[in-house]
Amino acid sequence: MCFPLILIIHAFVFITPRFPPRYSGFPLGSTMNGATEESGAPARTEQGKFTALAVCWVLGLGSLVSWNSMLTISDYYYQLFPHYHPSRVLTLVYQPFALGVIAILAYHEAKIDTRWRNIRGYALFFISTVLLIVLDLVTSGKGGIGPYIALCVIVGSFGVADAFVQGGMVGDLSLMCPEFIQSFMAGLAASGALTSGLRLITKAAFEDFHSGLRKGTILFLSISAAFEFLCVVLYAIVFPKIPLVKFYRKKAASEGSKTVSSDLAAAGIQIQSNQEDKTEILSKKQLFQKNMDYLFGVYLIYVLTLSIFPGFLYENTGEHQLGSWYPLVLIAMYNVWDLVGRYVPLINCLKLESRKGLLIAILSRFLLVPAFYFTAKYGDQGWMILLTSFLGLSNGHLTVCVFTAAPKGYKAPEQNALGNLLVMFLLGGIFSGVALDWLWIIGNGSF
16 A cells, blocks of 8 residues: 555655756756756756755655545445535546636736745645544535535635646746656655555545544545645745755846746845846747647647546446455556656657657557447456556656656747636646546436
8 A cells, every 4th residue: 555655755766866968957059157067057056956956855755645535535435425425526527627717827927926826825735634634524524515516616726726726837847847746746746646645545544433533534635634634834934045946047037037036036146137137038939839839749648647537447347356455556556657758758769759759659658448338338347457556657758748748949038928828728638528527427417
């Protein structure tokens, strides 16, 4: 049961520092005096690189740990609300808020203070997670339409927080180096692996107790809230003061980025207002036209993934020897292999950089739809676990390939805008996938 946690520690400690040195966080052809060949940053700032990677990883984990907690404790909500399809409905409630807010934020990203945006996003995650605990305590763990509506409202706030944090963090890290993006993306996947591991542990620990499932859920949500509070502290206090982060943000400000001013002020750096970059900045429309394959690629990745995960895995895989543990094991396997997939691009021979190759790989994943259908109908649990693992592996691998490749060659304001566009299309893909996921029940006549 501790395998996901062991895997996370192994991946972070032994793999993250080995990112290929030929990556650079700067636009193509740009140089700075005293820059190192590896990262483009002065050698004296490299002392904070691994600290920054660690913080990015934790911030990525905090960006999804609350929502993954909701998905992972779906067995508890199925017990409270057996007729309301919690895993599907809650995901469908979450996504319109996330997509609507990210669309607004992406449109105005150049005028929005990134520090304000991210701190409030993590704080909203923390407050919403605490409210889940309060709701359960107030209702004494009882079901009914009233608690279910309240649960949906809290889930909507998760969607708003997600739009604030993911778009803000990806935009912020896009103007730095690809290692930071990769570490943040690995943290996103680690949140799923961590929550799955903790859920298996709490389920086993409280299984023989009275109201054991509820007690395990409350403990689980308390741990998630602690992670969110940690992210608020790390982003507000620790991250802005890391030398390498300060270097990239100063460079972004020199290229005309206005979103980093508060972060620089928090680090004690003042930027002179008369230092303006005269180079023309591409508009969002131009960025969209130049990166349509990346944007629609990330959209299709998550359309496919969310049309299967988590609703199909919870409700359409039948009864097997693992009993009530079966959907939890499937969710855990998806999350663990999603995490592994986000480290696969660190291996040069397995990294997809060709735009055409990425698109072919993304489209070929749709063969998983009939594969899951026939496996659920005729296969045993071993084949389903294998397919779910591949779904997670390919999702993580292709996500990192797109997010690290797309911002290359652009100036800081353009990278921030493109990062927000990528997250908007990602959330759009999730929303479409969640909607399509209902076809599994409608097709089975069990709606």
